[in-house]
Amino acid sequence: MVGKNPRADSTTPEPPSKRARVDSGGTIFTDLGMPMATHLAKSYTYVSKLPESQPTDTYVLGVDEAGRGPVLGPMVYAVCFCKESHYNELSSVGFADSKQLTEEKRTSLFAKLQTLQYSGWAIRCLAPAEISNSMLQTAKYNLNALAHDATIGLIQEVIARGIKVTKVFVDTVGPPASYQRKLQQVFPDIEITVAKKADALYPIVSAASICAKVPRDEHLARWVFEEGLEVPRNYGSGYPGDPNTVAWLKDNLDAVFGYPDIIRFSWATCTKLLADHAAPVAWLADMPANQLTFRQPRRSRFLHRPLQLSSTL
Incomplete structure (x- = not known):
């Protein structure tokens, strides 16, 4: 049975180090088991290693985000999925809303998630430049639309990899009822629950919130300013009220x-x-149109000149 969060377990492994390794293609992998670009010019999707599944295995999936409000850095949407038969085990790990946890605790829980044989996760990391371009273009593409599309895309990505999702829990973006109807239309065969504070109610959403928050924080910590500037990193939380x-x-x-x-x-x-x-x-x-003037460019003297053939060869 899928239930709400029990009291967090106090026993979690020590946080991993912040060392990184680089593969032959130049991609940086942190000790957290995920790729990490030092400069996020484009949005990307990453899916973790999948658990081994039997045809009868069904999965519960949670959705949450990190970085929706800040004026800087990426916005990260994450899903965490777990075999329904092991959901109580996930609940006992101690996941909670990432905003209520220390950085060390989040990192520790994220590392623990990598060791679980019955779950996986995926993220859609939206680059700040692409967020700006989407919201400032002539045909407006607002933050809610970005969020909805990221969520739908992640669920579809997981299903396409053979994970049989039967239940989805989502921390709401906008009014819960209309968002739930929208998701239910896209995924009619899945039981969907959209709720406020879902990251505090459902362990699978709590796990997703950590899968979103840790990569966002890693991006900010490792950010390389491509403009070639020595920029101080004392930008606080990134929230406009900070x-x-x-x-x-x-x-x-x-x-x-x-x-x-x-x-x-x-x-x-x-x-x-x-x-x-x-x-x-x-x-x-x-x-205004009445203030615009257009001038016909001067015609080049080379235009419309007859082609002269040379016979000097």
Whole structure:
């Protein structure tokens, strides 16, 4: 039976070291058992090693995210899936909402998850530049739509790999009822529950919250600024209400280029600072039609000139 969180178990392994190894293709793998780019230019999906399954095995899957609110860094959506027959074992590991745990505890639980033979996980890591581009494009693609598509894509990715998912628990994005209806239309054969605070109610969602939070924190810790700048990392939590984050944004604003691409330019905090302190910019697309003038380019004297054949060979 799938139940709610019991009291967290206090016995967890020590956190792994932060060392990393590099494979022959140049991909960095942390001791946490996942690839990690030092500069996140594009979004990516990663799926862990799958548990060995029998045709009769059914799975419970949880969904959560990390980094939805911050003005900087990636937004990570994660799923954790577990054999339904072992769900009580997962519950006893001690998973809880990642926001309520220390960094050491999250890392320890994430490492423990890698050792479980009856579960797996996957993430969709959305690069800050792609978040900005999606939200600032002419045809708006808002944060809820990004979240819904990331969730649906991850569930489909897991199912496509042969995992028979029968129950899904989701920490809500937007109104729970409408989100649940949307997911149920996409996955009519799966029992879906969308709830507020699901990361505190269901261990499988708690595990997913850790699978989202740890990779996001790793990206921020390992971020290499491709702009070639020596940028201080005292940007705090990244939330617009964090005084350290606000101070970092003010101190690292370039009047012409704005910010490094770790920043989400579509956030109101960022756009206001740029409007108040950066060099003014007049965008052609924003100008009224009656203020636009078009000039016919001067015709080149080489155009329409007859081709002269040479007979000097």
